[in-house]
Amino acid sequence: MTTPQTPILEARALTRSFGNVRALDGADFDIYPGEVVALIGDNGAGKSTMVKALSGSLALDSGEILFNGSPVDLDSPTAAADLGIETVFQDLALAPHLNAAQNMFLGREKPAKGILGRLGFMDAPTMRKESQAALDMLGATVRSLTDPVGAMSGGQQQAIAIARAVAWAKGVVFLDEPTAALGVVQTRNVLDTIRRVADNGVAVVFISHSMPHVMEVADRVQVLRMGKRVATLEAKKTSMEELVGAMTGATVGATS
Structure with a gap:
């Protein structure tokens, strides 16, 4: 480089x-x-x-x-x-009671369009779609985007935390x-993703x-x-x- x-x-x-x-x-x-x-x-x-x-x-x-x-x-x-600047700490900093998509967008939630958004509803389908795309880029597979991450394996939780950081950095x-x-x-997959992220600047x-x-x-x-x-x-x-x-x-x- x-x-x-x-x-x-x-x-x-x-x-x-x-x-x-x-x-x-x-x-x-x-x-x-x-x-x-x-x-x-x-x-x-x-x-x-x-x-x-x-x-x-x-x-x-x-x-x-x-x-x-x-x-x-x-x-x-x-x-x-x-x-x-985004960080994945060793403790992952995930909310165990929330699902993968909710963790991916924690603090960056997408409101639903129209009156539902004004009433406080989130655009869950879009957040799930974008979360899946981030996980796909990492080559990661999680059991479900709608199950609480606390019920997932350590490897799946790690993948979610890394995908979240890479998506927002x-x-x-x-x-x-x-x-x-x-x-x-x-x-x-993680090592390959690190190089891809760097190649994107x-x-x-x-x-x-x-x-x-x-x-x-x-x-x-x-x-x-x-x-x-x-x-x-x-x-x-x-x-x-x-x-x-x-x-x-x-x-x-x-x-x-």
């Missing part, structure tokens, strides 16, 4: 402490439109804290976040969503361990412990260790051994 000069999303010197624990300690991050960046690090490296900060779910102690080169205040998930989508609960076929942040998946799908890999970015490496020019070495501190990779 040809890298533009300005990142769509950039973090500079982010810090965040939880009591005596410094989860982020001057951490940096950047990603460009249409790029897949894998964010990796050992447990406690600061990945989840970074994702929450950049998706508007966590306040920072200090640091600066820029979107398309301009400083922004991501003080809520709504503020992030308004910029086209216009700038950046964060996928935190998106293949963790999936089988082989669904995992293949959306930046994808891929957080994963699976080094083979990272090597396959990422353009660049950014490594966090002890709350700091310690390496930025081109996926095609690195190895799993080098990535693991950067994660553990055994080696230091090329930094940006």
Whole structure:
């Protein structure tokens, strides 16, 4: 890919402490439109804290976040969503009592046309049709669009959460361990979808412990260790051994 000069999303010197624990300690991050960046690090490296900060779910102690080169205040998930930033967290953030289509359009419901819409009725057929299209793009199959998602398997719930994020993301989508609960076929579909989303100009942040998946799908890999970015490496020019070495501190990779 040809890298533009300005990142769509950039973090500079982010810090965040939880009591005596410094989860982020001057951490940096950047990603460009249409790029897949894998964010990796050992447990406690600061990945989840970074994702929450950049998706508007966590306040920072200090640091600066820029979107398309301009400083922004991501003080809520709504503020992030308004910029086209969507996130799939490990807990999926689905409403278990609602069905797949209702979860897909949660907070973005489509009112019915005419008087029914003015009376508060939703356009359920359209929401089901568009939800099915989003799931089809992912290559995912769910048992029913009208059953509560709480009664579905973990893999089906994961697929719904990913399809929702991909459908609404216009700038950046964060996928935190998106293949963790999936089988082989669904995992293949998710990895293929990540590349398709990036090819359409959306930046994808891929957080994963699976080094083979990272090597396959990422353009660049950014490594966090002890709350700091310690390496930025081109996926095609690195190895799993080098990535693991950067994660553990055994080696230091090329930094940006």
